[in-house]
Amino acid sequence: MGRKRKGRDISGWLVVDKPAGPTSTAVVNKVRWAMNAQKAGHAGTLDPEATGVLAIALGEATKTVPYVTDALKAYAFTVRLGQATNTDDAEGEVISESDTRPTDEEIKAALGQFVGDIEQVPPQFSAVKIDGQRAYKMARDGESLELAARPLWVEELVMTDRPDADHVTLEMTCGKGGYVRSIARDLGRALGCFGHVVSLRRVWSGPFEAVDGLSMEQIEEMAGSEALDAHLLPLETGLADLPELRCTPEGETRLRNGNPGMVLASDVEYGDECWASSGGKAVAVGIYKSGELHPSRVFNQRG
Known part of the structure; x- marks a missing residue:
């Protein structure tokens, strides 16, 4: 059995307005500490002396990092x-x-x-x-x-x-x-x-803007508090450039098990990469084929 990760099982995006000086990895580590998160990563390195938006993914949101990295x-x-x-x-x-x-x-x-x-x-x-x-x-x-x-x-x-x-x-x-x-x-x-x-x-990266980012001082001041949690954006924010499809009840069950599942689609074509949702929460990302989403990533969000 693998060793359990320390920290909270929390998922979402935190936007940081990175100052000049620290590395991107150092910012990720600070955010992980401040939010007591099990897992964290960033969507696109900034040089130490560069400033601006550094989007930090927590938990299941790390699975959406490639879609932000690929964005303009x-x-x-x-x-x-x-x-x-x-x-x-x-x-x-x-x-x-x-x-x-x-x-x-x-x-x-x-x-x-x-x-x-x-x-x-x-x-x-x-x-x-x-x-x-x-x-x-x-x-x-x-x-x-x-x-x-x-x-x-x-x-x-x-x-x-x-x-x-x-x-x-x-x-x-x-x-x-x-x-x-x-x-x-x-x-x-x-x-x-x-x-x-x-x-x-x-200035901005995909759906995230520097003007909405927290400073390192703010993150330190709010560390471990509900006030910091309130700045967490949904995992789904990282999927803004992909079409959203709604799961059928049976399709949701199949997708959560890693199998192709039925989705409701109108404006997508065969072979498009999309994400499927249930109740507004992401269930999986995959390729749409003939009424089904064939998953490449499956999300396990608590709540």
């Missing part, structure tokens, strides 16, 4: 022009400099090449794995890495401010797996002046 996200960030660093952000060492400074019009014209389906090479200091090792660990050891380009969907990239000749503020909406540091690096190269990120904030 928006970032606001400032690029320092004229300098490249080995980390592509302000934490690294300056490795190249230029006196060239592009005009606002030149910057706006260059942004178009980073919109749509693009190929992006991750930063040398990133969590990408090479032969089982994290790239940042190899880079710290002084290794020069040849990282493969990865596809990224960028829905929008716009200039929002030009505080001075050395800085430009941008906003980007993109899909899964995007590196803002790579955008800053590649934009600097395209403009012939180099560039790196000096500040980064994730």
Whole structure:
């Protein structure tokens, strides 16, 4: 028999407005402690110096993490022009400099090449794995890495401010797996002046927004209280991008046992990924086929 997890069997989402400094893992651990939860995870890593929305999944909600990770996200960030660093952000060492400074019009014209389906090479200091090792660990050891380009969907990239000749503020909406540091690096190269990120904030991620997030101070103050529990969003929030189908009574029983179950559907097609509900609570996620949902994940929510 497996050892029972310590903590409460609690499920849902807590939105944190992450400050600069702690790692995403440290924030997850703090939330798990504050809510005395058995299980917790996050939907998309933020670099330690980045701020903004970090959505923490608790309990059964961890099964919905992939659907939030795959959703669109928006970032606001400032690029320092004229300098490249080995980390592509302000934490690294300056490795190249230029006196060239592009005009606002030149910057706006260059942004178009980073919109749509693009190929992006991750930063040398990133969590990408090479032969089982994290790239940042190899880079710290002084290794020069040849990282493969990865596809990224960028829905929008716009200039929002030009505080001075050395800085430009941008906003980007993109899909899964995007590196803002790579955008800053590649934009600097395209403009012939180099560039790196000096500040980064994730404004929203899927259904979650930073303005709705709790600060780390608030989480510590409310730790172990019903006041903190009141900020917990339903597990179903993480399924916002999938169609919802209602179970029949017999279908619910079959789905809870991991078998295909009958659902009531109207606006979905054969092969669509959907989630089935009973009384508003998620029962399972799966593929819709001929009146049935074939489950890939089954939820066991108490209450």
